[in-house]
Amino acid sequence: MAPEKPSDFIREIITGDLETNKYEGRVHTRFPPEPNGYLHIGHAKSICLNFGIAGEFGGLCNLRFDDTNPTKEEVEYVESIKEDVRWLGFDWGDRLFYASDYFAQLYRFAVELIQKGKAYVCDLTADQIREYRGTLTTPGKESPYRNRPVEENLDLFARMKAGEFPDGSRTLRAKVDMASGNINMRDPVMYRILHAEHHRTGDQWCIYPMYDWAHGQCDSIECITHSICTLEFEDHRPLYDWFLDELRAYHPRQIEFARLNLSHTVLSKRKLIQLVREGHVRGWDDPRMPTISGFRRRGYTPEAIRNFCDRIGVAKRDSVVDIALLEHCLREDLNRRAPRVMAVLRPLRVIIDNYPEGVVEELEATNNPEDPGMGTRKVPFSRVLYIEREDFRETPPKEFYRLAPGREVRLRYAYFITCTGAVRDEKTGEVVELRCTYDPATRGGDSPDGRKVKATLHWVSAPHALQAEVRLYDHLFVKEDPGAMGEGEDFKSSLNPKSIETLTSCFVEPGLKAAAAGSRHQFERQGYFCVDPDSSGETLVFNRTVTLRDTWAKIEKAQKR
RNA sequence: UGGGGAGUCGUCCAAUGGCAGGACGGCAGACUCUGGAUCUGCUUAUAGGGGUUCGAAUCCUCUCUCCCCAGCCA
Numbered sequence: 001m002a003p004e005k006p007s008d009f010i011r012e013i014i015t016g017d018l019e020t021n022k023y024e025g026r027v028h029t030r031f032p033p034e035p036n037g038y039l040h041i042g043h044a045k046s047i048c049l050n051f052g053i054a055g056e057f058g059g060l061c062n063l064r065f066d067d068t069n070p071t072k073e074e075v076e077y078v079e080s081i082k083e084d085v086r087w088l089g090f091d092w093g094d095r096l097f098y099a100s101d102y103f104a105q106l107y108r109f110a111v112e113l114i115q116k117g118k119a120y121v122c123d124l125t126a127d128q129i130r131e132y133r134g135t136l137t138t139p140g141k142e143s144p145y146r147n148r149p150v151e152e153n154l155d156l157f158a159r160m161k162a163g164e165f166p167d168g169s170r171t172l173r174a175k176v177d178m179a180s181g182n183i184n185m186r187d188p189v190m191y192r193i194l195h196a197e198h199h200r201t202g203d204q205w206c207i208y209p210m211y212d213w214a215h216g217q218c219d220s221i222e223c224i225t226h227s228i229c230t231l232e233f234e235d236h237r238p239l240y241d242w243f244l245d246e247l248r249a250y251h252p253r254q255i256e257f258a259r260l261n262l263s264h265t266v267l268s269k270r271k272l273i274q275l276v277r278e279g280h281v282r283g284w285d286d287p288r289m290p291t292i293s294g295f296r297r298r299g300y301t302p303e304a305i306r307n308f309c310d311r312i313g314v315a316k317r318d319s320v321v322d323i324a325l326l327e328h329c330l331r332e333d334l335n336r337r338a339p340r341v342m343a344v345l346r347p348l349r350v351i352i353d354n355y356p357e358g359v360v361e362e363l364e365a366t367n368n369p370e371d372p373g374m375g376t377r378k379v380p381f382s383r384v385l386y387i388e389r390e391d392f393r394e395t396p397p398k399e400f401y402r403l404a405p406g407r408e409v410r411l412r413y414a415y416f417i418t419c420t421g422a423v424r425d426e427k428t429g430e431v432v433e434l435r436c437t438y439d440p441a442t443r444g445g446d447s448p449d450g451r452k453v454k455a456t457l458h459w460v461s462a463p464h465a466l467q468a469e470v471r472l473y474d475h476l477f478v479k480e481d482p483g484a485m486g487e488g489e490d491f492k493s494s495l496n497p498k499s500i501e502t503l504t505s506c507f508v509e510p511g512l513k514a515a516a517a518g519s520r521h522q523f524e525r526q527g528y529f530c531v532d533p534d535s536s537g538e539t540l541v542f543n544r545t546v547t548l549r550d551t552w553a554k555i556e557k558a559q560k561r
Numbered sequence: 562u563g564g565g566g567a568g569u570c571g572u573c574c575a576a577u578g579g580c581a582g583g584a585c586g587g588c589a590g591a592c593u594c595u596g597g598a599u600c601u602g603c604u605u606a607u608a609g610g611g612g613u614u615c616g617a618a619u620c621c622u623c624u625c626u627c628c629c630c631a632g633c634c635a
Contacts, residue, residue, distance in 0.1 A: 007575090008574085008575095012577095032635095036634090036635080066635065068635080069634065125633095126632080126633055129632095129633075130632085133631055134563095134631075135631055136563055136631060137562055137563045137564095139563085140631090167633085170633095171633055180563095180564080181563045181564035182563090182564050182565070182630080183563090183564075183630055183631050184630070191633085194633080210633075210634085210635090211634070212635090215635085231628080232628095232629050232630075233629095233635095234565055234566060234629075234630095235566085235629075236630090237565095238565095258566095258567085258628095263572085269635090311573080311574085312573060313573065313574040313575085313584095314574090315567095315573090316566070316567065317566090317567050317627095317628090318566095318567070318568095318627075318628055318629095319572080319573060320572075321572075321585095322571090322573075324572085324585060324586060325572080325584080325585050325586085327585095328584090329585095331598090335597080335598060366594095369594095369595085369597090369598075370599095410594060411594095413594075444594090453594090454596095456593095456596095457595095458595075522595085522597085524597080525596080525597070527597095548595075548597050548598090549596090549597065549598090550596075550597090551597090552596045553596090554596095555596080
């Protein structure tokens with residue numbers, strides 16, 4: 001139950017650094033998102049790692065927005081990211097930073113490199129730069145502007161900053177090594193001209209630093225001890241070291257780990273933004289999305305997500321974590337805390353023929369068998385009820401031990417009932433109503449004669465039930481790894497057409513009338529559900545967060561095969 | 562075919578020269594007023610070859626496979 005203290009190669013490295021007193025005993029990490037989209041579960045892994053490590057080692061973790069590309073970044077994203085990190089349960093204190101806070105400093109650093117002859121203004125077009133860069137197997141060619149005099153570089157760079165040149169006309173490049181096997185070292189662009197409005201600095205700048213130029217210096221400025229990032233930045237590390245060496249600046253230690261992949265979904269901002277923009281989902285917080293806001297709306301708890309992040313571990317090999325593990329963590333948490341309630345999703349009317357008309361009984365029900373402290377409640381019982389349509393079969397298959405003609409079952413917390421007949425619709429032949437009798441001696445659900453029944457059904461009293469809309473969700477993608485596609489195939493081709501099913505005539509216990517948006521309940525025998533923000537006093541709307549484990553469904557599936 | 566990484570149960574993570582272990586999943590059973598929860602048991606793995614060693618997942622060596630890099634994205 002309680003997750004052991006996670007340990008991994010990163011924490012081992014940090015422990016080692018502490019032992020050798022490499023950073024005067026400090027541990028200072030940071031979570032550096034680009035505000036160009038909403039955070040997803042992969043970011044949660046990074047957040048839990050960075051903030052978690054800081055917490056465990058008595059250190060600090062900064063929140064820093066990598067806002068170096070004004071054409072893609074927006075305040076809406078900044079706000080959502082702050083909300084999501086907070087919701088996950090982490091606190092950056094007074095250490096909220098932006099790469100844009102350091103634009104002036106970065107500019108001075110660039111001038112310093114120019115003066116050292118380590119950076120130059122290049123007039124090559126983007127296409128030319130690509131040509132000159134060479135390929136994976138052939139070295140690049142040096143730019144004809146590579147050996148411009150320092151004074152000319154200084155003048156041109158100042159005029160780039162002053163806005164004298166159009167977008168794309170020139171860049172500032174680091175003078176490293178065009179023949180390096182590491183393409184990142186082939187005179188990378190440090191600044192590009194972009195006459196774009198920045199969400200924080202407005203029109204103050206028209207040259208913007210590239211990530212590779214900004215990132216290492218930002219970490220250095222903030223005196224980060226351990227710069228934890230994903231694998232693809234492993235071969236950028238030599239460049240970051242080169243910059244810091246040339247600037248004689250403080251070096252954080254960069255450690256790379258494998259990003260999270262989750263089965264049956266995609267975790268790439270490019271793909272997620274596509275799902276949102278093309279309307280395949282209803283927004284970033286669509287409960288089917290693997291975004292933090294999507295999970296929140298779906299009814300996930302921060303505890304479940306954090307526990308999941310602890311359990312998946314941290315390593316350097318690519319992997320795809322089964323979404324079943326996330327769902328397991330969720331159920332484990334919700335099982336402990338979610339109050340139980342009865343709700344009928346696909347109603348079938350039941351008349352108890354021998355129960356007096358007009359009588360209403362209040363029966364006592366347990367709120368959470370896992371936690372007696374959560375008490376009990378009263379649920380109304382009467383002659384006309386709804387039960388789940390799938391809990392009745394006219395000709396029950398093998399191992400189906402719910403209701404069928406002539407069979408006796410228990411209504412949870414109520415009575416034993418026996419089915420005496422099914423009423424059909426004359427035209428369609430569909431069963432529309434069940435006639436049953438009850439045994440008054442079994443009130444509360446116990447039989448004084450010790451008689452057993454094989455099944456216990458959930459139910460609601462028809463005259464007291466509240467109507468509700470319930471949205472059932474399934475995996476967004478049918479394929480386990482939608483990202484792995486063949487030639488010319490689109491990841492959206494494996495979108496699950498049944499990822500959402502909306503049921504509008506569901507009935508829930510009257511006690512749910514005032515349920516607050518976001519509140520979570522277990523609908524007994526079915527799953528965990530939470531109140532969607534679309535819910536109003538008029539219509540209750542629930543999202544199915546996750547189903548309960550369903551043994552019968554498995555048996556039935558096996559029987560069909 | 563340059564450079565950088567990675568290969569352990571179906572999946573994820575351990576084992577840091579000394580009995581390959583845990584979790585999830587799956588299967589079987591016990592229990593149960595949720596076919597839930599809980600409990601018990603079972604299942605299956607060191608990419609391949611050679612070498613060092615009393616002993617190798619771990620060290621050496623060759624091979625194979627997979628991932629990342631040729632944005633004025635991050």
